[in-house]
Amino acid sequence: MExxxxxxxxxxxxxxxxxxxxxxxxxxALSGITALQLREKEASLPFLLEFGTRxxxxxxxxxxxxxxxxxxxxxxQLDAGGVHLGQKDGDPxxxxxxxxxxxxxxxxxxxxxxxxAANRLEGRxxxxxxxxxxxxxxxxxxxxxxxxxxxxxxxxxxxxxxxIGGINDxxxxxxxNAGAVGIAVIGIIHDSPHPEKTTKELRTILxxxxxxxxxHD
Numbered sequence: 001m002e003x004x005x006x007x008x009x010x011x012x013x014x015x016x017x018x019x020x021x022x023x024x025x026x027x028x029a030l031s032g033i034t035a036l037q038l039r040e041k042e043a044s045l046p047f048l049l050e051f052g053t054r055x056x057x058x059x060x061x062x063x064x065x066x067x068x069x070x071x072x073x074x075x076x077q078l079d080a081g082g083v084h085l086g087q088k089d090g091d092p093x094x095x096x097x098x099x100x101x102x103x104x105x106x107x108x109x110x111x112x113x114x115x116x117a118a119n120r121l122e123g124r125x126x127x128x129x130x131x132x133x134x135x136x137x138x139x140x141x142x143x144x145x146x147x148x149x150x151x152x153x154x155x156x157x158x159x160x161x162x163x164i165g166g167i168n169d170x171x172x173x174x175x176x177n178a179g180a181v182g183i184a185v186i187g188i189i190h191d192s193p194h195p196e197k198t199t200k201e202l203r204t205i206l207x208x209x210x211x212x213x214x215x216h217d
Contacts, residue, residue, distance in 0.1 A: 002124075003034050004034050004035040004064070004081070004104065005034070005035070005126055005160055005181045005182040005209065006034040006181070006182040006183075006203075006206050006207075007032060007033050007034045007035070007182060007183060007185070007190055007199070007202055007203055007206055008033065008034065008035040008036065008037055008087075008162070008183070008184040008185070009025075009028055009033045009035075009036050009037070009183065009184075009185060009186075009199075010037040010039050010069070010164075010184055010185065010186045011037065011038055011039050011055075012039070012186045012187075013040065013041060013051075015182065015189050017142065018051065018054070019138065022054055022055070022058065024195065025055060025058055025194050025217070026058045026156060027057060027195060028065055028189060028196065028199050029058055029062050029196060030062070030196075031196040031197075031199035031200050031203075032199045032200055032202070032203035033064065033194070033199060033207070034065055034080070035065050035066075036055060036059055036064060036065075036066055036067065036088055037067045037068075037069055037184060037186075038051065038052055038055060038066060038067065038068050038069055038080070039068075039069035039085055043076065047076070049074070049077060049078065049199060050069075052078040052080065053078065056079075057079070058078065061065055063180050065080070065081025065082060065104060066078065066080045066081050066146065067080065067081055067082045067084050067104060067106060068080045068082070068083050068084070069083075069084050070083075070084070070085065070086060070089040070090070070096065071083070071089075071135070072085075072090050072095045072098055072099065073098070073211060075099060075103070076098055076099055079097075080103075081103065081104050082099065082103040082104025082105055082106065082124075083095050083099065083103070083104075083105060083106070084105075084106035084107075084108070084128070084193060085105065085106065085107055086107070086108045086130075087107075087108060087110060087114055092105050092118075092119055092121055093121070094212075096123055097102040098099065098185075101123060101124070101149045102124065104123065104124055104125075104126070105121075105123065105124065105125045105126075106125070106126050106127070106128055106162070106167065107121075107125065107126075107127050107128065108127075108128045108164075109127045109128060109153060110130060110142040110143045111131055111142070111143065112156075114154075114178075115127065115153060115156060115157055118157070118158070118159060119156075119159070120159065121159075122129070125159050126159055126160045126161070126162050126181075127153070127157055127159050127160070127161055127162070128161070128162045128163070128164050128178070128184060129145045129149070129153050129161055129162070129163050129164065129165075130143070130145075130164050130165060131143070131145065131164060131165025131166065132144070132145050132146065132147070132150050132163045132164065132165045132166060132167065132175060133146070133165050133166025133167065133171065134147075134165070134166050135165040135186070135187065137168040138202060139180060141164040141181065143175060144165075147174050147175070147178050150163060150175065150178045150180060151178045154178060154179030155179070160181040160182075161179065161180050161181060162180060162181060162182045162184055163175045163178075163180040163182075163183050163184070164184040164185070167183050167185050167188060168188050168203065169198075169205065170190070172205050172206075173205065173209065174200065176205075176206070176209040176210065177209075180213075181210065182206065182210075183202075183206070185202070188202070189202075203207075
């Protein structure tokens with residue numbers, strides 16, 4: 001397992017002023033996130049370039065990769081750590097060709113046949129079980145995998161599986177026991193009144209389970 005897969009925070013800036021949001025990201029970065037996914041569905045390219053550049057200024061000294069959601073060309077322009085692609089967001093083979101062999105590629109998996117296609121790919125790649133539980137932050141979900149579905153993905157995946165969707169400190173042990181190597185989260189940190197504390201608590205649970213390499217009841 002690569003460390004970046006452990007605890008990824010997905011951006012959810014909404015109307016928060018950029019300086020305030022960057023401060024939030026810095027606090028989370030110092031508290032234990034291992035990757036940051038830049039997800040801004042409606043933003044303009046100039047803003048995304050500025051936002052991504054500012055995020056990298058925070059993340060790079062801490063050796064935390066910036067993963068760009070959906071946009072391979074933006075990932076290349078930012079020299080980001082990699083890209084995360086939904087099933088309609090681009091060809092992972094094109095992404096690999098454009099970004100090179102050392103960048104991270106993540107693929108959201110919503111159907112078993114999509115996992116079979118991902119299994120034929122090689123290189124530095126992870127798949128995301130999207131979504132393990134229902135979530136208010138992602139609409140038009142095709143699949144709610146649940147724990148049993150997550151276990152099936154893990155058993156049949158040639159790549160590490162990251163869980164996303166509806167994750168909290170209560171269901172996190174179940175997710176890890178099912179074989180996920182990490183999580184990507186939005187609400188549990190963004191909605192927390194104490195985001196640094198929440199980040200640290202998540203890392204404690206993740207480190208306890210993943211470092212031991214065993215499951216717990």
